[in-house]
Amino acid sequence: MSSDGDLINPADFRSLAFEVSLHNDTTNTALQEGKRVYGKKRSDRSDEDLSIRVLELAPTGMVLEVPQSSCSRGHRIQIKLSTLNAPERIEIEALAQVEQWERMENGKERIEVRFLRHDSKLWSDLLAVFSARQQEILDFFHAVKGD
Amino acid sequence: MATPAERAAKTFQSFIEGKKVLIADPGAAARAGLAKALNELGVKMHQIQLAKSYDEASRLIHEHKPHLVLAEFELGKSSGLNLLQEQRSQHADAVKSLFVLVTSNTSQSAVAQAAEEDVDTFVLKPYTLEVLRSAILSAAVAKLQPSEYSRAIEEGKRLLFDGKPKEAMELFEKARKLDSKPALAFFYHGQAQLMQKSLDGAEGDYQQGLNHNKIHYKCMVGLYELLMEKRSFVEAYDVVKRISRYFPANPKRMTQVLRLAVMTKSYEDVERYYQVFTGLDRRDEELIKYICAALVVCGKHYLQTGFQSRALSLFEKAATTGIGRANLLREVIGALLAYELKKEAGEFLAKFPPEIRGGADYLAMEYAIIDADADAAHAVDRGRKILAKDIHDPLVYQILIHRSRQAGVDENADQLAAEAGRRWPDQAASFSSGSHPLQKARK
Numbered sequence: 001m002s003s004d005g006d007l008i009n010p011a012d013f014r015s016l017a018f019e020v021s022l023h024n025d026t027t028n029t030a031l032q033e034g035k036r037v038y039g040k041k042r043s044d045r046s047d048e049d050l051s052i053r054v055l056e057l058a059p060t061g062m063v064l065e066v067p068q069s070s071c072s073r074g075h076r077i078q079i080k081l082s083t084l085n086a087p088e089r090i091e092i093e094a095l096a097q098v099e100q101w102e103r104m105e106n107g108k109e110r111i112e113v114r115f116l117r118h119d120s121k122l123w124s125d126l127l128a129v130f131s132a133r134q135q136e137i138l139d140f141f142h143a144v145k146g147d
Numbered sequence: 148m149a150t151p152a153e154r155a156a157k158t159f160q161s162f163i164e165g166k167k168v169l170i171a172d173p174g175a176a177a178r179a180g181l182a183k184a185l186n187e188l189g190v191k192m193h194q195i196q197l198a199k200s201y202d203e204a205s206r207l208i209h210e211h212k213p214h215l216v217l218a219e220f221e222l223g224k225s226s227g228l229n230l231l232q233e234q235r236s237q238h239a240d241a242v243k244s245l246f247v248l249v250t251s252n253t254s255q256s257a258v259a260q261a262a263e264e265d266v267d268t269f270v271l272k273p274y275t276l277e278v279l280r281s282a283i284l285s286a287a288v289a290k291l292q293p294s295e296y297s298r299a300i301e302e303g304k305r306l307l308f309d310g311k312p313k314e315a316m317e318l319f320e321k322a323r324k325l326d327s328k329p330a331l332a333f334f335y336h337g338q339a340q341l342m343q344k345s346l347d348g349a350e351g352d353y354q355q356g357l358n359h360n361k362i363h364y365k366c367m368v369g370l371y372e373l374l375m376e377k378r379s380f381v382e383a384y385d386v387v388k389r390i391s392r393y394f395p396a397n398p399k400r401m402t403q404v405l406r407l408a409v410m411t412k413s414y415e416d417v418e419r420y421y422q423v424f425t426g427l428d429r430r431d432e433e434l435i436k437y438i439c440a441a442l443v444v445c446g447k448h449y450l451q452t453g454f455q456s457r458a459l460s461l462f463e464k465a466a467t468t469g470i471g472r473a474n475l476l477r478e479v480i481g482a483l484l485a486y487e488l489k490k491e492a493g494e495f496l497a498k499f500p501p502e503i504r505g506g507a508d509y510l511a512m513e514y515a516i517i518d519a520d521a522d523a524a525h526a527v528d529r530g531r532k533i534l535a536k537d538i539h540d541p542l543v544y545q546i547l548i549h550r551s552r553q554a555g556v557d558e559n560a561d562q563l564a565a566e567a568g569r570r571w572p573d574q575a576a577s578f579s580s581g582s583h584p585l586q587k588a589r590k
Binding site: 055056 | 175179180258263271282362393
């Protein structure tokens with residue numbers, strides 16, 4: 001809180017984001033640091049958009065946007081997730097199964113994954129961070145609108 | 148007996164039945180996810196339009212007039228927030244439409260802009276379905292089943308719009324008793340006071356509103372505008388500083404802050420605002436112009452008060468920010484020459500872009516710098532050569548007239564003064580006086 005008792009310190013508004021890497025146990029391929037990895041071999045291609053985006057968070061899984069041909073329905077993938085700009089950095093590793101798979105018009109794929117093995121406490125902490133930030137922002141938002 | 152959540156869901160479903168929805172997001176997966184989430188809330192897939200760019204979204208809004216828009220803040224060349232006005236242009240009664248920002252951009256500027264524009268709600272990405280659902284349903288209920296407080300205010304606003312401020316004030320006074328923090332009611336009561344030309348009454352209302360809610364946007368802006376009208380610039384500056392703390396991204400606000408900082412001689416603040424400016428996502432031409440002007444004014448102040456290195460630092464920032472702007476470089480060079488900082492003036496002359504070095508601005512400033520070290524005869528000769536190239540600039544004439552008199556060529560000086568007076572009648576007196584334009588500044 002700032003010295004004049006304002007609702008929120010504007011300096012707290014930093015976009016939360018994730019660093020994500022993925023290893024497909026079923027196909028033994030991976031997406032790490034913006035590169036594709038086939039077994040032990042790292043591809044040098046730089047013309048592909050290999051970004052992974054977290055779209056939705058769920059109690060026992062999540063929805064991701066992944067590059068094409070990363071995985072398919074039923075595949076088992078290991079996901080490593082780290083928060084960026086959170087009050088405390090949270091790092092999670094989870095084993096998940098691809099429950100839903102859909103190819104998008106831009107060539108990327110939307111996958112829904114369910115955790116098979118993960119640290120449920122850490123995952124709850126992460127959901128709480130996002131939830132708290134959502135609430136903080138909504139509180140500020142409604143305060144300035146005065147509605 | 149239905150739970151509040153079930154009632155909210157029913158309210159939303161009644162609202163959205165048969166209506167169009169637009170999802171605007173550059174990410175295909177994001178659009179698909181939001182469509183799926185809306186489908187689970189009872190929206191049929193055929194009601195949903197998808198847009199991946201601002202232009203596409205704008206076209207769909209005009210074509211289909213969606214009552215619900217979910218937009219990402221970052222939509223390429225234009226902010227998704229601008230779609231709100233487009234949607235409102237299709238639905239004159241804002242109560243009948245909903246606008247939801249769904250974005251990963253939670254920067255202060257994005258959130259503040261959303262609040263400023265009166266977006267209905269704001270959802271962060273990545274979201275949980277529960278959060279998304281809750282945000283949309285809450286916004287729908289707030290709009291469609293407003294509280295008694297909100298209803299009184301809306302009714303009062305309608306009376307204000309109809310030009311009935313006295314009747315409107317009664318409603319706002321009633322509203323004030325219906326909420327524990329009725330800042331909005333105070334704001335509109337203040338608006339009604341303004342309509343009746345009661346500036347003090349309005350000021351009191353805005354202040355009372357801010358007592359309830361220190362960051363109430365409308366009260367802050369209302370108070371700022373009123374103080375400007377009363378020409379209470381120091382108080383207005385205090386208010387606009389507060390506004391810009393929470394709403395830094397509005398370029399128009401920044402220009403107001405800068406103007407007041409200079410008017411109230413708050414020069415140290417200008418340097419801080421420059422830091423804010425460098426962090427902005429979007430800067431328009433007017434803001435760039437204002438920040439450069441403010442930096443130059445501050446620089447001149449520091450030259451006057453003996454803080455030369457600080458002045459040079461500010462001039463450097465102005466020149467970098469306003470890159471290629473000849474009038475800016477002229478101001479800086481003129482200020483430096485007035486304090487005999489010829490070497491530094493030459494360094495700023497070198498910042499003129501090559502493509503305009505044949506033009507009047509560059510040649511005039513080059514002449515001024517040469518004049519600073521030249522004798523009268525050389526200065527006159529140089530000045531005449533510029534005029535011979537058909538380059539006409541008031542500063543060239545002023546220097547040439549002054550130096551001609553110094554050289555004892557009064558008749559020539561008189562002719563030049565007459566010609567300059569014809570070209571620039573509003574500056575005729577300065578040409579006739581024959582004083583050196585840059586030496587005057589130092590006094």
